[in-house]
Amino acid sequence: LNRFCIENFDNMSDDEIESKPPLEARVAERHALQIAQTFSGNRVLCSSIGRGQAAAAIAKDRPEAEVTLWYLDQYWQHLAATEIGQQSGLSIVCSADFPPGPFDLAVLPFSFRGEAELTRDLIQQAFDRLAIDGHLVVSTDNPRDRWLHDQLREMFPKVTVIASEEAAGYVIKKRAEQKRPRPLKCEFAFRDGQRLVRAVSRPGVFSHRRLDPGARQLIDAIPWPIETSPGKTLRVVDIGCGCGAVGVAIAARAQGNNQGEAMPIEVLAIDSNSRAVACTAESADLNGLTTLTARLNCFGEVDQPATYDLAVANPPYYADFRIAKLFVDSALKALVAGGALYLVTKNATWYQENLFPGWRDIRIHPSGQYFIVTARRG
Numbered sequence: 001l002n003r004f005c006i007e008n009f010d011n012m013s014d015d016e017i018e019s020k021p022p023l024e025a026r027v028a029e030r031h032a033l034q035i036a037q038t039f040s041g042n043r044v045l046c047s048s049i050g051r052g053q054a055a056a057a058i059a060k061d062r063p064e065a066e067v068t069l070w071y072l073d074q075y076w077q078h079l080a081a082t083e084i085g086q087q088s089g090l091s092i093v094c095s096a097d098f099p100p101g102p103f104d105l106a107v108l109p110f111s112f113r114g115e116a117e118l119t120r121d122l123i124q125q126a127f128d129r130l131a132i133d134g135h136l137v138v139s140t141d142n143p144r145d146r147w148l149h150d151q152l153r154e155m156f157p158k159v160t161v162i163a164s165e166e167a168a169g170y171v172i173k174k175r176a177e178q179k180r181p182r183p184l185k186c187e188f189a190f191r192d193g194q195r196l197v198r199a200v201s202r203p204g205v206f207s208h209r210r211l212d213p214g215a216r217q218l219i220d221a222i223p224w225p226i227e228t229s230p231g232k233t234l235r236v237v238d239i240g241c242g243c244g245a246v247g248v249a250i251a252a253r254a255q256g257n258n259q260g261e262a263m264p265i266e267v268l269a270i271d272s273n274s275r276a277v278a279c280t281a282e283s284a285d286l287n288g289l290t291t292l293t294a295r296l297n298c299f300g301e302v303d304q305p306a307t308y309d310l311a312v313a314n315p316p317y318y319a320d321f322r323i324a325k326l327f328v329d330s331a332l333k334a335l336v337a338g339g340a341l342y343l344v345t346k347n348a349t350w351y352q353e354n355l356f357p358g359w360r361d362i363r364i365h366p367s368g369q370y371f372i373v374t375a376r377r378g
Contacts, residue, residue: 023083025053028109031167032139033057039135039171041104042066045126049109052080052092058107059090067091070098072204074272075298094296096202096278098122101129105137112142117184117203120151124181127156130174139169155181187286192219192249199243200282204275206242206316214314215242217367218344219249221374225263226340228309233264237302237334239313239327241269244280244294246312251284251292265291268308272298300330308334313343321350332358335377343373 025033026049033054036044042065046055055069069092071077077094084090093099106126110119127136140148145168152159152170155178162169189198190211201208207215228234234254238247247269256262269280269292280294302308311331315324324345331341341359345351348364348371355362359375366372 023051023053026050026109026111026141027166028111028139028141029054031164031169032107032109032137034164035137035139035162035169035171036105036107037061039105039137041134043101043103043105043131044068045070045098045101045103045106045129047071047108047122047126048076048080049111049114051083054107054109055090055092056084056087059087063089065089068093068099068103070095072096072274073298074274074296078298094274096275098125098129102131102134103129104131104134106130106134107137109139110141110148112140112145112147115203115208116147117208119148120155120182121184121203123152124155124178127172127174127178128181132174132176134174136172136174137169138172139167141167143168190216190245192252195249195252197245197249197252198283198286199245199248200279200286201243202275202279205273205279206240206276208243211245212242212314213368214344214346214370215245217370217372218312218314218342219246221344221367221372222246222250222310222312222342224253226310228263231264233266234310235308236265236267236310236312237308237331238267238269239300239311239330239334240315240323241271241280241294242273242276242314244269244276244283244292246314247280247292248283248287248289250310250312251289252287254291255289267292268302269294270297270300270302272296300326300333302330302334305333306336309336309339311335311339311341313341315343315345317346321354324350325354328355332377337377339377341373341375341377344370345373346370348373 044067046069052069059067067090071094074094081092156172160171185202186209247267251267254263254265277294277296284292313327315327351373360378362375364373
């Protein structure tokens with residue numbers, strides 16, 4: 001996941017959280033745990049497609065072990081930490097990449113619905129983090145899997161298959177470093193007026209390898225220059241920034257080259273996906289921008305609420321618009337009175353029906369296959 005996830009933990013008391021029955025691990029994670037329990041090792045790396053149940057079980061079974069539970073998304077890290085609580089020997093981290101290791105055992109469960117390039121990227125990286133003679137355990141919730149097996153056979157000389165009725169599992173023993181791992185990070189460029197903007201993207205980041213068409217429509221819809229008080233620094237927040245294309249384009253406009261005079265600007269780009277934040281920071285560096293800050297934040301919070309002049313967002317369409325609501329609510333808290341929201345969507349109905357409390361001057365107009373929603377904070 002590379003956007004904000006929402007669950008109703010904030011309204012639960014500590015007693016309610018503690019009394020909740022533990023969640024059962026998903027099929028692929030259960031199978032990976034069963035395989036991992038057959039191998040020794042006290043330096044263990046785990047990823048999770050749930051709440052870290054496999055990592056917690058391994059840490060409990062191996063009191064002397066150091067187990068690292070890794071997440072790409074900060075909100076899933078938050079959910080796992082809430083579910084597991086404090087557990088000796090277990091660290092729950094969120095970062096763009098696996099910790100450096102070395103590890104004796106790496107346990108990676110996957111869903112067959114996951115992103116192909118991210119799956120391959122994580123496998124390559126986990127193998128790299130293993131010590132020689134360490135073991136990599138990989139599983140999928142597709143018991144008839146062929147794709148993952150083919151990927152592993154392409155990457156490694158020997159793959160052991162351990163199947164069950166519900167899942168497929170694979171084991172690779174590291175006897176030497178992997179030869180020529182496939183590079184999956186990329187750069188792409190797009191035009192904003194006469195300016196060429198460059199961006200960095202990696203697997204797991206929204207719209208990997210290309211400018212999202214919705215982001216294209218949003219960039220084109222944002223007027224420039226944006227009026228502010230004389231001498232005032234324009235403050236912009238990009239909510240759910242992805243690779244940072246929109247925020248970087250706005251910050252680049254303020255440099256003034258080919259698009260009018262330079263103006264003082266501060267752009268804050270936030271996302272729950274740690275790779276998205278890293279890519280945004282790298283994209284800013286690639287364009288020579290020092291006015292953009294990328295920050296990991298899964299709750300849509302900003303420093304100094306009610307001080308931003310412009311909020312931009314390209315919310316996802318899943319989760320019954322709960323994530324879209326989080327984006328809108330975050331913008332409302334961030335903006336000054338009269339501050340502008342620019343948002344792109346494929347489904348304008350929810351905004352027509354819900355974008356009223358706290359907002360004025362609400363307008364929705366078609367833009368290609370999308371709709372641009374604009375409003376001002378009341």
